[in-house]
Amino acid sequence: MRKSLFFAAVASASLLLIQPVAAHAEVPYETYSYNYYQETVAQPHVYLYDETYTFDGFETPVKNPQDMFVKDDVFYIADTGNSRIVKTNSEGELLLEIKSASSEEDLLSKPQGVFVTDEDHIYVADSGNGRLVEYDENGGYIRQIGRPVTDLIEKDVAYTPQKVVVDKDGRIYVTAYGINMGLLEFNIEGDFQSFMGAVQVSVSPFEYIWKHYFSTKEQQARMATIVPTEYSNIFVDKDNFIYATINNLTNADYVNGADAIRRLNPTGKDILRRLGHYSIIGDLYKSEDNKWSSFIDVAATDYGCYFILDNANGKVFGYDYDGNSLFVFGRNGNREGNVMNAVAIGTNSDASTIYILDYQLNSILTFSITDYGRHLLDALRLNDTGDTEGSIAEWREVLRLNSNNEFAYTGLGKSFLANGEYKKAMEYFKNGNNKKYYSKALYYHRKELMEKNFGKIMAVLAAIVLIPVVVVTFKKIKRWAGEVKCAMSKN
């Protein structure tokens, strides 16, 4: 009865929540998340479309940009179509324009990546010229890093750097077109060190045997060579770990739950936490136009939440530190607030605004956080910093705004667990469908019950053991007495 009441409450609450969302007729996309049962569940909006920066004020408008770096509300855009780098702000002022490297004649050619260090040094992946170029904060040329000197890349393979990041220690990581051995790692001097974080190739025994023993030469040649995938983009977080996205996955990869994103430590090991109910591949099902999500860029917050941009369907996927799907929003389309060909994502320092760079619209779309989103992210942030009290308050707010949020239940459950209210914690973990923590809470609850009722339990156990013993002994005595009696009467 209580359970059905609870479900009724959840159902009515979610109805109430959906209505105001539907009233937002101007929001051209849905926000949802996936629950434990891998169903999509509508959510209140986490980010709402705000405005579009079109850069009309520039002398030459931005054309087919491929990358963007956001720093303190200043945007560095790799304006690939115009072979330049522009630095601009939200007012659309052109703060800096970089067109050349060492000299006026040494022009950039189709740069596809841009990165800005803490000292405001600008690194550019000058794709057309096959080099990286470093500039100082005023756009002054510092140095260039050419083709890596190594035998690992064959001489006749073109070197086309695409994305570049520099970690806190000055190591430079680069993705390059057609190079699938991982990220290229350069040291602080710009010397090539090694490949890092290559994607493992997994060949099933069946595939191997079929290919090597049962196929003719012609068939082998026609079969797709099994090669590791390339990274589509990279992002370095405050802990010096590198988020890398992968997007050229096969249908089978998506169905079997491939890893479409990694978090690499400096030795190249993937340390992304995957404790969610399903693998991190974006949408769990193909979209209406038959497309899987295709991760093209990622931006992470300081507390481990990350937002992945999906180029195929124009969506943004928010995940928490454990790899749980927090929210999904965005859509491809022609309406204002939709994207056409989203290629880069960035956030401001407190993740209150998400910026999306569009290759086709030649502009940046901004999405600002709602109250609900603020509470959600704050709850995770406070949880990360260890402020349990604050995080409980935020989770309560989240739950008030959306009683379908499983993570809020889990979050509150965790705090009850920490406070020793095990029974309550169990109830919340059950609502949050979190078996792992439910089991933990159950363990402590059981222990507590046992300790409290130790006397009673022991009494029952003793009774179970003793009663048969007593009965048997009694019977034995009786029989023995009978025998004695019998013997005596015989005498």
Added chain:
Amino acid sequence: MRYVKELKYGFHILFHPFDGFWQLKREHKGSLAAALTFVGIVIMLTTFEKQTTGFLFNAVRLKDVNVVVDILTVTMIYVLWCVANWCLTSLMDGEGNMKDIFIAMGYALLPMILIRLPMIALSLGITAEEGTFYYVLNSVSYIWTGILVFFGTMVTHQYSFKKTVLTCICTVVGMGIIMFIGLLFFSVIQQMITFFTTIYKEIRF
């Protein structure tokens, strides 16, 4: 009182299948009523299990539970197995008649009741790490039932080991065929009804 005694006889079969099934058939130690009681309990157990098993071990969503489907599933499997088995064994010189088969198969379900019922209570009190216990015991209940079904068939029809294996495999195939024919019949009837209603409508209007 006789009924209780017949029910109790199930415990004898648990540990002495050969002797037990023999006496069940030749000495009428059990009855159809007792056998159907066991089937009824298994049906109730199946629906009960889905709703009451602890959160950690319950893969079923409460809103997806359909009692009618559960009841039909168990009944169908039981009846289909018995009927298919009877059809086959009457062709393969089996000694058991339909009633014998129904009784033997009913008694063979006892391990399920004895193990799965306490497992429901246990599932409420154990953590995920201790889950192996739950899963192993549950599989034991299925394996034990399987063994009893096998020996039940063997003893009831006086078959050799090899012949019983063959019969069991054929019974499963037979179940499939019966279901297929059933569905075919159903769909033909459906089409016939549509056909006649269409004719009726055409004539009428």
